[in-house]
Amino acid sequence: MPLGLSVASRSGLPARRFGELAAYAETAGFDNFFVAERVADSLALCQAALAATSTITVGTAVANARLRHPALTAMTAATMDEQHGGRFLLGLGVANPALNEDSLGIPPAAPVPFMRDYVASLREVLAGGLGLDRPARREVPVYLAGLRPRMLRLAAEIGDGVLLNLTTSRTIPDAIAQIRAAGRQPAVGCVLPCALGVDRADARDAGAELILGYARHPAAARIFAASGHTDELARLARLLDDGRRAEALRQVSDALVDDFLLWGDEQEVAGRLRTYLAAGVDLPILFPIGTAGDQPDRSGLSEWDTAVRRTVEVAARIRPLIDRANH
Secondary structure (H helix, E strand, O other): OOOEEEEEHHHOOOHHHHHHHHHHHHHOOOOEEEEEOOOOOHHHHHHHHHHOOOOOEEEEOOEEHHHOOHHHHHHHHHHHHHHOOOOEEEEEEOOOHHHHHHHOOOOOOOHHHHHHHHHHHHHHHHOOOOOOOOOOOOOOOEEEEOOOHHHHHHHHHHOOEEEEOOOOOOOHHHHHHHHHOOOOOOEEEEEEEEOOOOOHHHHHHHHHHHHHHHOOOHHHHHHHHHOOOHHHHHHHHHHHHOOOHHHHHHHOOHHHHHHHOEOOOHHHHHHHHHHHHHHOOOEEEEEEOOOOOOOOOOOOOOHHHHHHHHHHHHHHHHHHHHHHHHO
């Protein structure tokens, strides 16, 4: 079973540590190491990861395309890929209006037409077009993030792969169906927030924090609704709007956490992963989130560092369970 690991740029870990964690994942047998962009340049962090490794594929999951001209993205991606033996994978998304428009002041854009034009320009540059005379030595793989049907279909139509997020065992079949409707068979990666190998109460609390982080996200709200959590999510959003966050945390149900967080004992986690694989996911991507039990280490690195290392260790034990079941 191919397996990926994603580390959040918002973890605050230094670039050097991203490289060390990528090397740790490589040694443990992971196939892909991704950087999730939020408050740092994911392409720069990928460069640190590539420099510290020799075989693992490194990529963005995802970089915010709204922040970058497609020509610059293409040139940077091609240079990194060439320098590191064809091991770079470019994952792109459009983030959300709260970040792009409200926080960063970027003019609004319709996501699907924007991404179609962006990828066309990016690939033209990679081929040596737009007046640039140094085409890429290799066609850098471009994966596109999708949450809703139109973007999923576009990602399947023009991408080398599709990156899913916020899926559940109930919604993954429909997401895969949207992808297959494009008539192509792109690779499908699925980001799975996880709290592995920790106390169940700590994992549950971390999952509740994760849910509240998405409670007022418009696209995420529709996805949560598709999993049957419309009323609960609306109630949580109202509590957050009223400034009653502590109460909202207490009211997140175990059922909601179960749907959107990979947690439990190793057999339970292996079973969940097998469900995603059976539905058509080619690459599960573990996205560790910190818990109350993850303390900063002696060097002062954040609890994210502890969570990533713990996840790698647990995954190394779970993977054989899945591989044996598949044979």
